[in-house]
Amino acid sequence: DTEVTQTPKHLVMGMTNKKSLKCEQHMGHRAMYWYKQKAKKPPELMFVYSYEKLSINESVPSRFSPECPNSSLLNLHLHALQPEDSALYLCASSQAPGQGIEQYFGPGTRLTVT
Amino acid sequence: GESVGLHLPTLSVQEGDNSIINCAYSNSASDYFIWYKQESGKGPQFIIDIRSNMDKRQGQRVTVLLNKTVKHLSLQIAATQPGDSAVYFCAECRNRDDKIIFGKGTRLHILP
Numbered sequence: 001d002t003e004v005t006q007t008p009k010h011l012v013m014g015m016t017n018k019k020s021l022k023c024e025q026h027m028g029h030r031a032m033y034w035y036k037q038k039a040k041k042p043p044e045l046m047f048v049y050s051y052e053k054l055s056i057n058e059s060v061p062s063r064f065s066p067e068c069p070n071s072s073l074l075n076l077h078l079h080a081l082q083p084e085d086s087a088l089y090l091c092a093s094s095q096a097p098g099q100g101i102e103q104y105f106g107p108g109t110r111l112t113v114t
Numbered sequence: 115g116e117s118v119g120l121h122l123p124t125l126s127v128q129e130g131d132n133s134i135i136n137c138a139y140s141n142s143a144s145d146y147f148i149w150y151k152q153e154s155g156k157g158p159q160f161i162i163d164i165r166s167n168m169d170k171r172q173g174q175r176v177t178v179l180l181n182k183t184v185k186h187l188s189l190q191i192a193a194t195q196p197g198d199s200a201v202y203f204c205a206e207c208r209n210r211d212d213k214i215i216f217g218k219g220t221r222l223h224i225l226p
Contacts, residue, residue: 004157042203042216043158056213090157100214101146101207105157 004106006091012112015081021109023074023091029104031097032074034066035090037108043090049074050097081113126223133191135220137204140185144206147180148214149189153200158216161189161202191222199224 004025013019023032030051035043048056049068063085065077074091088110092103127133139147145166150158164171164178164187171178177190187204204217 040219042205042219044216045213048213092157101148101163102160103158103214105159107155107157 004091004093004104006089006106006109008109009107010110010112012114013078013081014114015083017081018077018079020078021076021089021091021111023076023106024072025093025104026072027093027095027104028071029093029095030071031094031100032068033092033094033100033103034074034076035092035105037088037090039087047076048097048100055097078111081111083113086111086113123218124221124223126225127194128225129194129196131194133189133194133198133222135189135191135202135204135222137187137189137217138185139187139204139206139217141206141208142182142185144208146207147178147187148205148207149176149178150203150205150216151198151200152203152219158203163207194222194224196224196226198222 007022032049034046036046037043045058046060047066052068063080067075088108090105090108092105094100094103146163148163149161151161152158162173162176162178164180169180175192179188191198201219201221203219205214207214
């Protein structure tokens with residue numbers, strides 16, 4: 001199984017809502033990532049988890065809260081988002097920290113904030 | 115500003131011809147350069163990488179060239195097929211750590 005799955009595929013939420021994005025992989029990878037991708041732009045790194053611990057936070061606003069419950073799961077909790085946070089949110093994994101060149105990406109969750 | 119970028123936003127190539135996608139980078143300290151392919155509705159997919167101490171690396175139907183003198187990276191796709199239609203991102207990685215910085219992307223159109 002070389003797949004990274006993400007749910008939901010699409011999400012529409014209001015600025016006062018609380019929602020969560022979920023990501024799962026069963027490749028035994030020990031590094032997991034969240035990226036944000038705006039239309040016609042490259043992915044931008046948000047967070048990196050190494051061995052279930054947060055290792056990189058790219059100065060992401062606190063309205064985005066990541067969580068890694070176990071080595072297979074990665075969540076992104078959303079609260080009080082702004083319309084400019086509308087984007088494609090991509091999850092990725094790689095075999096281990098320090099081997100982040102080859103990352104496996106999920107299809108993303110397309111988020112719309114109204 | 116961004117340390118990795120691309121020369122052309124769109125490239126159209128006849129099916130069966132070779133494609134060359136170019137990328138310029140500015141950080142000579144990067145250790146690895148990577149190409150990713152993103153098809154519509156999908157996440158990026160790793161294609162090939164090259165270490166900074168190499169100038170050429172070949173994969174299946176793809177070749178990556180690195181010219182450190184002019185800080186230029188290219189991806190050559192042989193015998194371009196309809197399935198090659200996608201946005202191609204070059205990226206750099208420093209010291210094999212977990213942070214990949216993506217360039218702006220080139221959309222490859224395949225003409226029948």
